[in-house]
Amino acid sequence: MAADEKDEGAEFADFMADISQEISERVESLDAALPAPAPPLARKVATPSLSSDARMILDWDNVAERMIEEML
């Protein structure tokens, strides 16, 4: 429990090591199981890619409204 006794950042380094190991193992198994990805199509229109930000809350206007609603 005495995490504060550890060097700053050591906990994160340990975490990174574990997660890297886990991901590499799982990605290897998936790579073997999945077909190779199709080659990219010729570039058409520059559409914004579906980034991982898709799960972040970006509609701040709506969010602010909800927050105000809840406070009332």
Place this chain on the structure above:
Amino acid sequence: MSVVNYGTREITCKIVYYGPGRSGKTTNLQHIYSQLPEERKGKMVSLATETDRTLFFDFLPLDLGTISGFNTRFQLYTVPGQVYYAATRKLVLQGVDGVVFVADSQSRQLAENIESLQDLHENLADDGFDPRTMPLVMQYNKRDLPAEEISPLEELDNKLNFRGVPHFPASAISGGGVFECLRSIASLVLARLSAPAAKG
């Protein structure tokens, strides 16, 4: 829900810290943030009242860099614990991949823990998730408080952990147990990489 995108070579996991008010959810994120090396320290967004209660939510993006060719990011959120922020909790849960339930070990908070857990299950179900299969770990926080003020771990586990998910004692204020929980939920979420992509 898939957390791996082979097209963009990205792995993104959304993890939500859930629990009753003042159980230590924000403290968990603050400890994680304090441990990040400078080059990985992004912005921790925190909206709090003057008395440090979480007003809306906290958001900590964890960019882990490229692992096995995948740009890997964990997005850590907390929800406001107070009962009247129900809609906000539901909103923050959208697209969640895993939940850390931060329970307050104080004996007098047991009812609040149970209420919050029920609230979690209802909100997950409302969002179309199966609460029985959502990756979940239990954190019994505030173990640093005097023994006479807190419930034994066995009692908390009996009352709260009916799914038998991984559980950890913690003292988030000093960092104890924080990374153990994060590691555990990350592992559960990543385990789904090899499972069929399905909601819930």
